[in-house]
Amino acid sequence: MDARVPAADKIPSLEGKVSPEEWQLRVDLAATYRLVAHYGWDDMIFTHISARIPGPEHHFLINPYGLLFDEITASSLVKIDVDGNKVQDTPYPVNPAGFTIHSAVHMNRDDAHCVIHLHTTDGVAVSAQADGLLPLDQHAMMLLGDIAYHDYEGIALDLDERDRLVHDIGQKHVMLLRNHGTLAVGKSCADAFLRMFYLERACSMQTRALAGGAKPNWPNQGVPEKTAMQGAVAFEGMVGPLAWPALLRKLDRIDPSYRH
Numbered sequence: 001m002d003a004r005v006p007a008a009d010k011i012p013s014l015e016g017k018v019s020p021e022e023w024q025l026r027v028d029l030a031a032t033y034r035l036v037a038h039y040g041w042d043d044m045i046f047t048h049i050s051a052r053i054p055g056p057e058h059h060f061l062i063n064p065y066g067l068l069f070d071e072i073t074a075s076s077l078v079k080i081d082v083d084g085n086k087v088q089d090t091p092y093p094v095n096p097a098g099f100t101i102h103s104a105v106h107m108n109r110d111d112a113h114c115v116i117h118l119h120t121t122d123g124v125a126v127s128a129q130a131d132g133l134l135p136l137d138q139h140a141m142m143l144l145g146d147i148a149y150h151d152y153e154g155i156a157l158d159l160d161e162r163d164r165l166v167h168d169i170g171q172k173h174v175m176l177l178r179n180h181g182t183l184a185v186g187k188s189c190a191d192a193f194l195r196m197f198y199l200e201r202a203c204s205m206q207t208r209a210l211a212g213g214a215k216p217n218w219p220n221q222g223v224p225e226k227t228a229m230q231g232a233v234a235f236e237g238m239v240g241p242l243a244w245p246a247l248l249r250k251l252d253r254i255d256p257s258y259r260h
Contacts, residue, residue, distance in 0.1 A: 005066035006091050008076040013260055015075070021054045022061075026074035028189040029061050029114070030258040034251055035193060036118065037069035041200060043119040044068065047181070048095070050102040051114045051189060058082050060106060062099060064092030073260040082107060097156070101177075104162035105169065105185055114192035116184045122203040123182035132176055133202060135224040136209050136216055140202035142231025144224050147199075148172040152179040174199045190244035194235060 015023055029051045036042050036049065045066055053059045061077045062084075063069070079088040082103050084096030102115045126133055132149060135141045150168040153161050169175050173195050175183040182199055186192025209216060219227075251258060 005064070005093075008064070008067060008071050008073040009257060009260060011075055011091065013075050023074065025051055025053060025189075026061060026077050027259055029077055030072050030074045031248055031251055032114070032116070032189045032193050033063060033069040033072040034255070034258045035247055036116070038251070038254070039197075039200070041118050041120045041196075042069040046098075047117050047119050048098045048102060049114070049116045049189075049192075050099065050106065052106055052112070053079065057087075059087055060099075060102070062094060062102070064090070065095040065098070066093060070255075073258055075260055100156045100159060100162065101165060101183070104165045105183075107162075108166045109169075109171075109185060111187050112185045114186045114189045116186075116192050116196045117177075117181060118183075118196065118200070119181040120200055120203070122207045123176075123200055124180065125207050126203040127176040127181060128179050129206075133199075134206055134216070135219060135227075137202060137205040138227060139198045139205060141219065141224040141227035142198055142234065143174055143195075143202060144228035144231075146172050146174060146228070146232070148175040150175055150177050152177065190240065191235070193247075194238060194243055198231075 029049065032049050045068060048062055050060050050062045053061060059079050059081060062080055063072055064076050064078050067076060076092060078086060078090050078092050078094050080094055080099065081087050084094060084099040086094055101117055105112045105115050133140050133143065133147055135144055148169045150165050173185050177183055182196065184192045184196035184199060186195055
C-alpha cells in the first residue's frame, strides 16, 4: 500500500474517544462497507457510503479515499461536514466530489441517515435500460412505487445537480441513476443496506431473465402492487431483529477487524 495511505489496522482505535453513538455508527458503517465488498458490489476505491452522525453539527462519516472497501474499519472512517471538508485529525484523504450525491440527499431528507451509492454491473445495466426496473421477480415487485430515476449529467462534480437529484428522489428509498448506478437511502445503515440488497438482487434477476431473449412471464394484474404493499411492511420488520444481526455474525466469522 502507498505509504501516504496508512493501513487501517495500523491507526489507533477511536473507541472511547468519540461518543458511544458515534462509535456504534462507525461500526455499523464499516460493516456496511465490508458487506458491499463481500457481495462483490464494490468498484475498487470508488463510490461511497455515508452516514449522518447524531447531533446538531451536521457531520457525516465517509470512507477514507484510497482504501478498498474490505480494508475499511470503524476508526478509519473520516468525519466530514456537509461540504465534504474533514473535521477530524486523520491521516486519510477524502474525495469531496464523491460526496455531492450523498450530501444532496442528507441535507434534504431527515430520514436519510445512511446513503449507499454503487456502480455494480447489473445495477448499471438496468439503469441503462429504457424501461428501468421491471416487475419480473419478487425483489423488484417489493420495490414497486418506491423507486426513483435520475438522468445522467456526467461525473457528479457540479453542486447544482443536487437540486435536481433531490427533486427526482423525493421521498423514495431507492433510485436508479441512469447510465450510472444505484442508490439506497435508509434510516440506518441496516435499513439502507437491506434496501440496496433487494435493488441489486432485482437488477441481477432482470439482466439474467432478459439475457436469453425469451419472452418474460409477467405477473397477473394487481400482483406487483400487492407485493409492493407487503414489501413495505417487510422492510420495517426484517432489518433490526433479524437480517442485520445475522449479517454482522457473518462478518465476525469472516474477519472481525471492521470493528477496530
